[in-house]
Amino acid sequence: MTPLLSVRDLHVGFGRDPAAHEIVRGVSFDLDAGETLAIVGESGSGKSVTALSINRLIDFGGGRITRGAIDLRRADGGVIDLAAAPERALTKIRGGEIGMIFQEPMTSLNPVLTIGEQIEESFRLHRGLTGRQATAAAKDALDRVRIPDAARRLKYTPHQLSGGMLQRVMIATALSCNPRLLIADEPTTALDVTVQAQIMALLAELKRETGMAMIFITHDIGLVAGIADKVMVMQAGEAVEQGALDAVLDTPQHPYTRHLLGAVPHFEAGRAARSDYRRPEPPVAPPALTVEGLTVRFPVTGGLLRRRTGNVHAVDGVDFDLMPGETLAIVGESGSGKSTTARAILGLVQPTRGAFAANANTRESGNRAPVQMVFQNPYASLNPRLRVDSILAEPVIAAGGRLSAETTARMTMLLERVGLPLDSLQRYPHEFSGGQRQRLCIARALMLNPSVVVLDEAVSALDVSVQAKVLELLVDLQKEFGLAYLFVSHDMAVVERIAHRIAVLYAGQIVEIGDARSVLSAPRHSYTKQLIAAVPSIDRRHETFALDLRQVPSLIRPLGFEPEEAAWQRFGADHLARAEG
Amino acid sequence: MNYLTRRLVTFPLVMLGVSILVFVSIRLVPGDAITAMLGTEAGLLTPDQRAALEAYFGIDQGWLVQYGRWLAGALQGDLGISVTYGKPVLDVILERFPLTLELALLSMAIALLVGLPAGVFAATRNERSSDLVVRILAMIGQSTPNFVVGLLIIFVLSVGFGVLPVMGTFTPFFENPLQNLGQMILPAITLGFAFAASVTRISRSAMLDVLSEDYVRTARSKGVPALGVIWRHALPNALIPVVTLSGVEFGYLLGGAVIVEQIFALPGLGRMVLDAILQRDYALVQGSVLFIALNFMIVNLIVDLTYALLDPRIRLGDR
Numbered sequence: 001m002t003p004l005l006s007v008r009d010l011h012v013g014f015g016r017d018p019a020a021h022e023i024v025r026g027v028s029f030d031l032d033a034g035e036t037l038a039i040v041g042e043s044g045s046g047k048s049v050t051a052l053s054i055n056r057l058i059d060f061g062g063g064r065i066t067r068g069a070i071d072l073r074r075a076d077g078g079v080i081d082l083a084a085a086p087e088r089a090l091t092k093i094r095g096g097e098i099g100m101i102f103q104e105p106m107t108s109l110n111p112v113l114t115i116g117e118q119i120e121e122s123f124r125l126h127r128g129l130t131g132r133q134a135t136a137a138a139k140d141a142l143d144r145v146r147i148p149d150a151a152r153r154l155k156y157t158p159h160q161l162s163g164g165m166l167q168r169v170m171i172a173t174a175l176s177c178n179p180r181l182l183i184a185d186e187p188t189t190a191l192d193v194t195v196q197a198q199i200m201a202l203l204a205e206l207k208r209e210t211g212m213a214m215i216f217i218t219h220d221i222g223l224v225a226g227i228a229d230k231v232m233v234m235q236a237g238e239a240v241e242q243g244a245l246d247a248v249l250d251t252p253q254h255p256y257t258r259h260l261l262g263a264v265p266h267f268e269a270g271r272a273a274r275s276d277y278r279r280p281e282p283p284v285a286p287p288a289l290t291v292e293g294l295t296v297r298f299p300v301t302g303g304l305l306r307r308r309t310g311n312v313h314a315v316d317g318v319d320f321d322l323m324p325g326e327t328l329a330i331v332g333e334s335g336s337g338k339s340t341t342a343r344a345i346l347g348l349v350q351p352t353r354g355a356f357a358a359n360a361n362t363r364e365s366g367n368r369a370p371v372q373m374v375f376q377n378p379y380a381s382l383n384p385r386l387r388v389d390s391i392l393a394e395p396v397i398a399a400g401g402r403l404s405a406e407t408t409a410r411m412t413m414l415l416e417r418v419g420l421p422l423d424s425l426q427r428y429p430h431e432f433s434g435g436q437r438q439r440l441c442i443a444r445a446l447m448l449n450p451s452v453v454v455l456d457e458a459v460s461a462l463d464v465s466v467q468a469k470v471l472e473l474l475v476d477l478q479k480e481f482g483l484a485y486l487f488v489s490h491d492m493a494v495v496e497r498i499a500h501r502i503a504v505l506y507a508g509q510i511v512e513i514g515d516a517r518s519v520l521s522a523p524r525h526s527y528t529k530q531l532i533a534a535v536p537s538i539d540r541r542h543e544t545f546a547l548d549l550r551q552v553p554s555l556i557r558p559l560g561f562e563p564e565e566a567a568w569q570r571f572g573a574d575h576l577a578r579a580e581g
Numbered sequence: 582m583n584y585l586t587r588r589l590v591t592f593p594l595v596m597l598g599v600s601i602l603v604f605v606s607i608r609l610v611p612g613d614a615i616t617a618m619l620g621t622e623a624g625l626l627t628p629d630q631r632a633a634l635e636a637y638f639g640i641d642q643g644w645l646v647q648y649g650r651w652l653a654g655a656l657q658g659d660l661g662i663s664v665t666y667g668k669p670v671l672d673v674i675l676e677r678f679p680l681t682l683e684l685a686l687l688s689m690a691i692a693l694l695v696g697l698p699a700g701v702f703a704a705t706r707n708e709r710s711s712d713l714v715v716r717i718l719a720m721i722g723q724s725t726p727n728f729v730v731g732l733l734i735i736f737v738l739s740v741g742f743g744v745l746p747v748m749g750t751f752t753p754f755f756e757n758p759l760q761n762l763g764q765m766i767l768p769a770i771t772l773g774f775a776f777a778a779s780v781t782r783i784s785r786s787a788m789l790d791v792l793s794e795d796y797v798r799t800a801r802s803k804g805v806p807a808l809g810v811i812w813r814h815a816l817p818n819a820l821i822p823v824v825t826l827s828g829v830e831f832g833y834l835l836g837g838a839v840i841v842e843q844i845f846a847l848p849g850l851g852r853m854v855l856d857a858i859l860q861r862d863y864a865l866v867q868g869s870v871l872f873i874a875l876n877f878m879i880v881n882l883i884v885d886l887t888y889a890l891l892d893p894r895i896r897l898g899d900r
Binding site: 107 | 794795796798799800801802803804805806807813814817818891892893894
């Protein structure tokens with residue numbers, strides 16, 4: 001029997017002369033009904049372009065298929081070449097026979113239409129349902145993706161739902177007409193790790209139920225392991241390796257596949273934790289940063305006179321200390337308060353209560369601002385109109401200093417340390433790659449010789465191989481300057497590689513804190529366990545996640561509410577977990 | 582307090598501010614009502630006669646007293662007597678307003694009916710020759726002064742087709758709709774021309790932004806046909822800037838369109854205000870500016886309420 005989808009020598013180009021600007025250069029693969037193919041590669045490898053070519057959405061993004069065939073076996077047994085099909089035939093196939101879900105659920109649903117209207121539309125277009133029938137079908141579709149209270153949610157508009165919920169709605173829409181092929185373009189990249197696990201579990205379950213085939217695009221090889229039958233690795237527009245899942249992961253043939261597998265930080269449950277530092281007991285130096293009872297609340301107002309009716313307890317009584325040369329990772333999901341904690345320490349939000357004190361770096365002199373920060377997005381955090389020398393001078397000027405020969409000397413020294421060429425000073429940010437920009441941000445953070453650097457998801461936006469190098473750089477700089485890092489991240493595999501200690505934040509409170517190896521290998525709090533179980537990894541390739549529909553508790557509390565005093569249980573020398581009721 | 586009430590509370594405050602501004606600025610212009618009315622003959626008045634006239638029009642006291650008197654009257658709905666028309670100010674304004682309102686509504690209708698489809702069309706033909714044609718036309722429309730457009734229309738009709746626009750006494754719409762529209766259509770086209778050009782440009786750029794949004798791609802991935810993508814998924818998201826622009830333009834038009842009224846000999850608010858200023862008809866200027874300001878605020882409020890209708894993310898109560 002012919003395969004469901006057969007792609008032969010696909011070439012896709014962009015611009016006025018697509019044949020001269022090819023992004024995909026000769027990709028071929030087959031996909032049988034019910035099979036899952038994972039396409040893996042870094043940004044710019046052409047994996048998304050390949051996916052968008054299959055349902056020809058690439059036409060709307062300025063791309064053109066210049067050569068090759070995409071043969072789809074249709075439900076009636078006929079075969080159609082999608083690469084040459086007219087737009088009219090394609091609108092029947094899109095949504096009807098090929099469904100698609102995207103990376104950003106928050107922006108992929110129309111903000112002005114209700115969830116119900118958007119799901120019903122598929123039934124109207126492909127099943128000819130109208131009115132009450134369409135509504136009933138939409139409700140069933142939401143039930144199928146396990147959205148509780150589906151009938152009521154139909155009337156919601158997208159901004160009223162969380163990212164995880166929206167991705168379920170996207171899946172419900174894409175699967176509404178039982179397509180025989182689902183294209184999933186990085187469907188969990190924008191989601192928290194536990195939500196990601198939920199979506200992956202859901203996709204696996206729906207695949208079993210419907211017997212559909214799937215093309216799953218991702219940059220995360222660890223994620224592939226849980227769901228794919230076959231893997232195709234792409235680099236610079238070509239498929240450098242493809243084969244069965246186990247074969248590609250266990251015995252990679254192509255050097256780039258080996259490089260990717262080596263660069264991806266695999267989560268190893270604490271076995272890969274750093275061992276270059278031990279907390280001196282008793283402490284020999286004063287801590288670089290101490291935080292006591294840090295509390296940040298945002299007012300909630302309501303009623304006729306906009307009176308304060310309650311508070312959002314974003315951060316609720318967080319304590320920790322940070323020694324020079326030590327990395328404390330703060331992990332948790334979006335809304336857990338990890339970024340708010342970081343921002344409070346920098347004075348970017350006003351804490352409601354609590355104290356923190358940072359001590360100057362003792363290793364070097366001339367310290368003017370003990371805490372500095374590196375942000376997540378290196379593209380947005382450098383002013384595009386300033387040259388690098390002005391960017392690096394900025395913190396010095398902001399701290400009331402003057403530009404001197406010393407400043408310039410420090411700039412060149414730091415540029416050399418972060419591995420950028422010396423002529424960078426005369427250039428503008430757009431002349432650098434994402435990884436290089438993040439190096440610039442790090443150099444900027446070190447200009448004032450801080451004792452503590454807050455790294456808020458500082459490597460999350462980078463490709464894996466770049467990520468690994470930036471992490472290496474951070475470790476080197478830490479040793480050289482005796483820096484203390486407060487490393488805020490959602491990525492457990494990255495955290496395992498950089499952290500000495502880990503604090504797990506849940507609903508604004510620390511639920512577990514301690515030595516990284518100990519926390520990761522033997523988590524004690526139920527939330528930490530759940531978080532660690534959700535981390536995808538190559539070793540766990542044949543495990544399945546159970547669907548869990550528990551909701552994160554609301555952080556809105558009535559006025560005057562104070563959380564109970566935490567009761568801590570001690571597990572070993574440096575490992576505390578909050579006692580659970 | 583809900584959004585509407587909170588907005589309405591600000592109305593009297595704004596009106597008070599506007600009234601003070603107008604009151605002071607019109608009096609800073611040299612000259613007075615009686616000289617403006619009687620010309621050189623004003624010099625022949627005896628002091629007693631002049632004083633009597635001044636007392637009649639309420640301009641015999643200091644500014645503060647005048648303002649206090651005017652405000653007390655205004656609060657009871659009495660905006661004073663117009664010197665030039667010898668009638669209550671409100672009556673003079675309300676006589677002119679229907680024409681101005683109709684003209685504004687017609688121009689906006691023309692602008693939206695022409696501009697919106699043109700802008701949407703141009704956006705979907707981005708960078709192709711048809712897009713270029715629309716963009717050039719829009720640029721011409723925006724940069725041509727409306728007296729040129731008005732005179733051109735009259736010229737083409739009279740020389741080219743031997744038809745003269747219906748001038749003469751203005752016929753209100755409810756008396757004779759056909760005759761009324763015959764009088765109104767050319768001035769409405771004249772005003773609508775530039776208005777349509779602005780709508781075209783703004784709807785084109787808004788549509789271009791929206792068409793590159795993720796949810797438009799999602800709609801296409803669902804198999805929504807091209808027209809459905811444009812009208813159902815993209816356009817509602819692109820309407821907010823169009824509504825903003827239309828609201829502002831419409832608000833201006835409610836203040837009258839002096840030049841077009843003059844060209845087509847229409848008795849609208851614009852010419853009336855201009856005459857009132859030239860005649861130093863203080864009461865009429867104050868009353869009409871206040872009226873125009875009120876209109877503007879109402880239009881703004883409607884625009885804001887429309888936002889909430891268009892985009893469920895905009896919740897007017899929560900601010």
